[in-house]
Amino acid sequence: MFAVYAESFSPDDPLSALRLGERPEPEPAEDWAVVTVRAAALNHHDLWSLRGVGLREEYLPMILGCDAAGYDEDGNEVVVHAVVGSADWTGDETLDPGRTLLSERYQGTLAEKVAVPRSNLVPKPKSLSFEEAACLPTAWLTAYRMLFTQAQLKPGDSVLVQGAGGGVATALIALARAAGLRVFATSRDEAKRRRALELGAHEALASGERLPVRVDAVMETVGRATWSHSIRSLRPGGTLVISGATSGANPDDAELTRIFFKQLRVLGSTMGSRRELAQLLDFLDVTGVRPVIHDTMPLERARDGFAAMAEGELFGKIVFTR
Known part of the structure; x- marks a missing residue:
């Protein structure tokens, strides 16, 4: 499958570490689901990953991206919660000492498909487009x-x-x-x-x-x-x-x-819980508030999106689509 990934680090020139190309499709563990990605948003976290911050070398090559919206295996429209907690943790997952984000220990969302814990899927309101919903999880x-x-x-x-x-x-x-x-x-x-x-x-x-x-x-x-x-x-x-x-x-x-x-x-304050993501989706559904999208582009143009973020001239989010 086509994906945007890092196979090395470059602290001074992060875009030189960016790779676009084929990666293996996800093989989900028990109680995990595969999401077919329709839209994925770019975050500063992705640039930091290319610099080697928050991403360890032993996990390379790593597909980048934390945010996504798409279809689950049953065809339901879903939003992906990016915080992956420990299997035995209960309560607010942002307080779990063993928590991680997609693209740190597990492959990320800038790909045709992504595997996530089934409990990390939140129903997408029909009122939100996939592009809008993809802006929300981070x-x-x-x-x-x-x-x-x-x-x-x-x-x-x-x-x-x-x-x-x-x-x-x-x-x-x-x-x-x-x-x-x-x-x-x-x-x-x-x-x-x-x-x-x-x-x-x-x-x-x-x-x-x-x-x-x-x-x-x-x-x-x-x-x-x-x-x-x-x-x-x-x-x-x-x-x-x-x-x-x-x-x-x-x-x-x-x-x-x-x-x-x-x-x-x-x-x-760090990220948010799955419960708060569901509340946020309800808030936008009821109020009509929508994310500000700076630009939308196909995933194949990911290098352009990363370059725009690195230059710092954005107002709102960059969203990649499939």
Whole structure:
């Protein structure tokens, strides 16, 4: 079957490690299912895998990709949950110390077919296209958990989304606005600020610009470049939820004095559970909110999609189709 995969690592030039070609079809273990992939979304995780981050050499060659939507063996339309937990784990799988993502230990979704635990399949609402559904299991699920599970935001609350433009950030803006939150967004890029307003942000500001009010929560995915601004933007008792650090993990000032003096909560967030993915699908089905798709292209053009992500000029998701 045709697939997009890594057979080596290249920390400085990840695209040089990218391979497109034939790979063996999956042979599912007991209680696993094979999904015929109709659409699969690209994530930064895939670029990091090509650099050798999160993917060990003994698992090469590895088909890349975490997100997919397609048909199960019975012809049902399904969305694939990317978190694979330990066989004996019960409860929230994101807290399982032995958890992994598709394309780390098990072959990923950028292929004609993918094998996953049967329990990882979630029914796809008819109202969502395969392309839209494929955007959800990583970026949109991460955003959903940040807003509603970790920050526990409710209608009328205010939230700041740092770094508008990426897959998680666009999901945060759209979900927050649909949930009745007052949404602020930041970006260094004026065009991305305009897009954030079109997506539902009430105000879009330049990175580091002072907000007109202190917010109830900040959604942080940028890290070092925005950390101090995030802490300073919170009201006393507010919450900062962090799920990534694309600009670096070591801030110049951790702002510890402000954190304890203002009694702030700082929470980490990683992906989401299968239950939260089902809730997210229901949320989109009911509200009509849809993922922002930067571009859709056939899987055979995967190298173009990876190059666009590496250049960092995306607003929304890149989706590959079969």
